[in-house]
Amino acid sequence: MKLDLVHDIQAAYRLTLDSMSRPGLISNISNQADKLNMEISCFGSTLVLVLMLFDTEVKFKVCSECEAETAKLINQLTYAKETEIESADYILVLKDAKPEDLEEVFRKAYPGDLLDPHKAATIIIETDYVSNDQNLTLTGPGIEKESYIDVKTNDHWVKLRAEKNTEYPLGIDLIFTDWYDNILCLPRTTQIAKRVIK
Amino acid sequence: MRIEYNFAFFDEGSKREIRRATLKAIAIPGYQVPFASREMPIARGWGTGGLQLTLSLVGKPDILKVIDQGSDESVNAVNIKKLIAITTGVTVSDETAEATIIQSRHRIPEVPLQEGQILVLQVPLPEPLRYYEPSEYETKKLHAEQEYSGAWLMLFEQIMNYGTMSTGADHPVMVHGRYVMAPSPIPRFDNPKLNYSQALILLGAGREKKVYAVPPFTRVASLDFEDYPFGVESFQDKCCRLCGAQGVFMDEILDDVTGEPFYQCNDSSYCLQNLNGKSRG
Numbered sequence: 001m002k003l004d005l006v007h008d009i010q011a012a013y014r015l016t017l018d019s020m021s022r023p024g025l026i027s028n029i030s031n032q033a034d035k036l037n038m039e040i041s042c043f044g045s046t047l048v049l050v051l052m053l054f055d056t057e058v059k060f061k062v063c064s065e066c067e068a069e070t071a072k073l074i075n076q077l078t079y080a081k082e083t084e085i086e087s088a089d090y091i092l093v094l095k096d097a098k099p100e101d102l103e104e105v106f107r108k109a110y111p112g113d114l115l116d117p118h119k120a121a122t123i124i125i126e127t128d129y130v131s132n133d134q135n136l137t138l139t140g141p142g143i144e145k146e147s148y149i150d151v152k153t154n155d156h157w158v159k160l161r162a163e164k165n166t167e168y169p170l171g172i173d174l175i176f177t178d179w180y181d182n183i184l185c186l187p188r189t190t191q192i193a194k195r196v197i198k
Numbered sequence: 199m200r201i202e203y204n205f206a207f208f209d210e211g212s213k214r215e216i217r218r219a220t221l222k223a224i225a226i227p228g229y230q231v232p233f234a235s236r237e238m239p240i241a242r243g244w245g246t247g248g249l250q251l252t253l254s255l256v257g258k259p260d261i262l263k264v265i266d267q268g269s270d271e272s273v274n275a276v277n278i279k280k281l282i283a284i285t286t287g288v289t290v291s292d293e294t295a296e297a298t299i300i301q302s303r304h305r306i307p308e309v310p311l312q313e314g315q316i317l318v319l320q321v322p323l324p325e326p327l328r329y330y331e332p333s334e335y336e337t338k339k340l341h342a343e344q345e346y347s348g349a350w351l352m353l354f355e356q357i358m359n360y361g362t363m364s365t366g367a368d369h370p371v372m373v374h375g376r377y378v379m380a381p382s383p384i385p386r387f388d389n390p391k392l393n394y395s396q397a398l399i400l401l402g403a404g405r406e407k408k409v410y411a412v413p414p415f416t417r418v419a420s421l422d423f424e425d426y427p428f429g430v431e432s433f434q435d436k437c438c439r440l441c442g443a444q445g446v447f448m449d450e451i452l453d454d455v456t457g458e459p460f461y462q463c464n465d466s467s468y469c470l471q472n473l474n475g476k477s478r479g
Contacts (some may be wrong), residue, residue, distance in 0.1 A: 006205050010257040013217055017255070020224045021398045021413040053221075055214050114342035118222040118231045141227050141374055141416040169376060173225045187225035189374065189413075 003035040005051065012048050016175070020185040024138045024147025026130055030181035040073055041066040042094050043126055045181035053090065054078035061085050063101040064094035086110060088121055095126040106160035109172050117169040120188070124175045128152040130184040140190040148195065149184060151176055158192050206253040207285040212236055216254035216409070220400060223411035228373025229341070230324050230408040238404065240277065245303055246404025248320035249278055252301045255316060255400075256282060261289045263297035268305045268447070268464035275303070292467040304367065306388040308446050308468040311397035313414070319382040321403040324410065326370040326380040346378045349421060357426055369428070372419045373412060381418075387430045387447045392418040438463045441472035 003009075008031075015027035033044025040047055041064060054060065058080040062071045070092075071082040085091060085108040093102050105123060112120030133150035136158065151157070157174075165171035171188030186192070206213070212234075219233040238246040245266075256262065262282055266275035270292045278301065279290050291297050294309035301318040311317055327337045330348045340348070349370050356364045363369070367383035371392060381392055382401055392399065392412055399412040412418060422428035437444045439460045446468065448461040463469035 005210060007258060009210070010206075010213075014255065014257060017217075017220065017224070017398070020221050021411075053214060053218055055211055057215065058218075115338050117226055117229060118219070120222075122221070142224075142413040144415045169226050169229060173222075187413075189225065189227065 008032040009052050022142045023190040026182045026184050028182050033181040041070050043177050045177040054080040058089050059083040060090045061088040062092045063097040065096045091123045093125045111170040122173045127178050130176050130178050130182050137193045137195050203285045208253050213254045219409050223409050227416050228377030228379040230410045235404045235407040242405035245320040247402030248301045248318045251318045251400050251402040260298045261291050262299050264301045266303040269466045304383050306391045308465040313396050315397040317399045319401045321382040321401045324403040324406050324408040326378050349378050370421050389420045436461045441469045
């Protein structure tokens with residue numbers, strides 16, 4: 001069955017909205033991602049997010065070994081324009097990106113300015129697996145007391161994110177996707193602490 | 199002539215733009231995100247902001263409730279409900295507990311909101327600083343610099359003039375300790391319901407082209423002073439003449455003949471639910 005660009009995208013949006021408003025809530029959009037019938041070098045869930053959010057108004061950057069072909073395909077599908085990291089509204093860090101790519105993305109991504117903090121970049125990062133294992137503790141708006149996550153990735157993203165988001169309301173928002181089409185959102189308001197077992 | 203409208207009236211491009219703005223609004227609680235408010239088949243200022251948010255959210259399995267000043271049956275609520283139902287085919291309901299999307303003008307329902315529900319509030323004037331600063335650019339700067347002395351001064355002047363804060367509705371709130379936000383003209387009675395709400399609250403101002411959000415479990419504090427604490431409207435010793443409810447927001451109505459005031463639940467579906475419960479025994 002083909003992805004329904006109205007109803008499937010709406011369903012995926014509501015799950016993304018849930019995850020963004022309740023950081024730590026992992027939503028699965030495989031029902032929608034499985035309906036994609038095209039060859040592309042990113043996860044199905046990443047492409048569903050692209051179809052949900054990208055259009056001519058959006059500037060994006062892809063970090064991947066297949067950067068050129070992925071960017072071309074996204075442009076053909078959505079008419080969004082490829083740009084540099086500094087000016088991108090959305091930055092896709094795909095599974096095959098190098099660890100230094102992620103570091104560069106965190107360093108260069110636009111955090112918004114005090115007049116327009118909403119113009120900050122959203123970074124979509126592909127990982128092996130996201131779960132609610134008790135590795136990282138989240139607190140902040142959207143979380144009743146604490147919630148727990150584990151993101152299977154090799155990079156020091158927690159530290160990089162904390163450095164980038166020191167001056168709230170400036171900061172970047174993250175969306176993680178994984179092989180199983182789970183999505184996990186971390187808006188800039190979420191505080192992350194490494195869980196210490198006493 | 200029968201026109202085949204898109205699902206949820208909008209084209210997908212419009213939904214995408216509103217969805218992008220909504221996700222950013224959630225990431226910055228209380229901050230007003232500008233968006234390209236569309237022309238709607240109802241006049242600006244009649245709930246177009248809320249309507250656009252609802253249309254960007256709604257899907258086939260949703261159950262929709264629309265209220266206007268607590269009533270499910272006022273003209274504004276009925277027309278908005280009709281437009282959404284005709285263009286989507288979703289189920290509409292009066293019962294707060296079973297609705298997944300609740301669009302509201304000027305009230306937060308009496309029945310506590312739950313996880314899984316989204317409250318969409320219609321906002322006429324999203325800028326809490328507009329009363330004393332007419333320039334949009336200047337208010338943006340004031341928000342950027344967290345310079346809210348004008349908002350406090352406004353309340354201080356009310357206390358000087360009237361001995362109390364005289365905001366009847368739309369009493370400004372501080373969200374997540376950063377942004378002062380207009381909670382839409384909900385009565386002060388409803389302000390505490392914004393604080394650590396279970397449900398996601400989205401606010402849309404169509405004429406002013408802004409959306410903003412209060413995510414669940416977010417600190418929302420009504421502005422006040424240590425010696426003049428914030429207080430809600432009191433309905434002590436009053437009960438609804440129809441269902442007998444107490445401790446809810448009530449309308450004061452004058453009897454045409456005797457001129458005596460009587461009180462009635464403002465939230466009509468809550469009142470009806472109480473009455474139905476009583477009649478079932």
